[in-house]
Amino acid sequence: MINKIANLPKPLRDSLIYASALAFSKGLALLMVPVATNYLSPQDYGRLDVLQTLADLLSIIIGMGLAESLFRFAGSAANTEERKYAAANLFGMSIVSGLLTLIITQACAPIIANALPGDVSILEARLILFSLALCSVVLVPLAWLRLEEKAGLYFLGSAGMVLLQVSIAIPLLILGLGVNGVLIGTLISTLTLSFVLIYLQFKDTGIAFDFARFKSYSCYGGPLIFVGVAGFILGSFDRWILADEVGTAAMAEYALAAKFGLMTAVLIQPFDLWWHARRFSCYKEVNGAENCARYASLGIVLALFSCLLISMLGPTLVRILTPESYYGAIQYIPWLALLAAIHNATSTLAFGAMSATHTMKPALIDCSAAALALVAYLILIPIYHAWGAIAATYIAMLSRLFVMYLVSQKERFLPFPLLKLMSLSLFSxxxxxxxxxxxxxxxVFLQSLLLLLSFVGAAIFLGFIPVNKIQLVLLKRQRK
Known part of the structure; x- marks a missing residue:
C-alpha cells in the first residue's frame, strides 16, 4: 500500500497527505462536537463561537497576507537563494507582527471583552488573544512547508497541534472548566507548535529584517487584510449580529450549522493547499493558461461535490453527535454548505486578480461585497433572524463571484469552460x-447515493473528470 502511494504522481501524493492531515484534524474536531455540546450549555457554546469568530477576524489583520506574499514572491523567485531570502524576510515580518500583537491585544483585552456580545470574560479574551499572537508567527513556516512541497512535515505539524489541543481540552471540559478549558488547550497546543516551527524555519532559511522588502511585501499583502476582513464579514460577522439580536443560546444552532457547512471547504482544502501554492509557477509552464483553467475548473467541481456530500451527511451527524436541543441546526446546513462552495469557487476564479504586483482589485471587490452584506444583515437579520443572515450572505457572495470573475479574466484571461461550469452548478x-x-x-440513504452518482455522471458527461485518461494512467502503472 505504501509503495503504491509512493509511486503516485507527486501532486496527487501531496494532496493525499494534505487530505490525511485535514481528515485527522477535522476528525478530532468532530470528536469535540459531542463533548462540547454535552459539557457546554447552548449559551456557553454560543459564547465560544463568538470568541472563535474574534480569532478569525484578528488573525486576518495580524497575518497581513504573509502566506499569500510568500507564495507570490518566493514562489516566483528566479533562484533558490532569492527564494530563501524572501522567505527569511517574511518570517521576520511574522515575528514582528506576533510580538506587536501580543503586547497590544493583552493591553486591550478588557476593552475587547466588554465590546463582544455574549458576556465574554476578560480571562477568556486574554486566552484567545494570546493564542492568536502565536498563530501569526506560524503562518509563514506552515506556508513554507507547502511551498517546498514538504507535505509530510505539514501533516505532523497541523495534525499534531490539533491532537494536543483535543487531548488537553476534553479532560478540562470534563473537570468543569467550560469555555476556559477549550481555550487553555488551544493556547498550549499553539505554543508547542510555535516553538517547533520557529526552529525549523530558522534552520532552513534563517531570519532577515530587510525593511525595504517589508515595504514591497506590505504593498502586496496589506490590501489582503481588507480582503480578509471582508471575508470575515461575509462568513462570520452575521453571528455577532445574531447573538446580539437573539442571544448566544439561540445563535448556537446557527453556529453549529456553520461548522458543518464549512466542512465543504475542509473537503476541498487538500486540493487548494496544493493548487494555490503552485498556480503562479504553473502559469509560466508550457500551455500554462490552459492547465490553470483545467485545474481551477476541477477545483470548482470538487467544491460542488463537497457541498452535496456535506448536505447529505450533516443532518445525520448532528443527530448522532449532539443533544436534541441542537437539532434546529439541521435546516441550515445545506444552504451554508453551498455558501462555502461559492466562496471557494470565487477564490479559485480569482487567479488573474491575484497575479498582479498588488492586490487592490480583489480588496476593493471583497470590501464592496462585505459592505453589501453588512447592509443586508442589518435589514434582514432583525426580521428573519438566521434565514435573513443566509439570504444576505447569498446576495453578497453571488455579486462577489460575478465581479471577481470578470476582473480576473480581464487581468489574465484563462480559457474556462464557462457554459459547462454554469450547467453543472445549476444541476447541483x-x-x-x-x-x-x-x-x-x-x-434516505439510497436517495442521497443516487443524487451523488447523478452529479458524478454529469461531471463525467461534461468532461470535467477525464475517465479515459485516468484509465490509461492506471493501465500503464499496472504494466510496470
Missing amino acids: LCLLILTPTTELSLS
Missing part, C-alpha cells in the same frame, strides 16, 4: 433542493 442546485434532511433510513 437542483440536487441540493432534492437532498433529504430527514432522519437516516434506507430510503
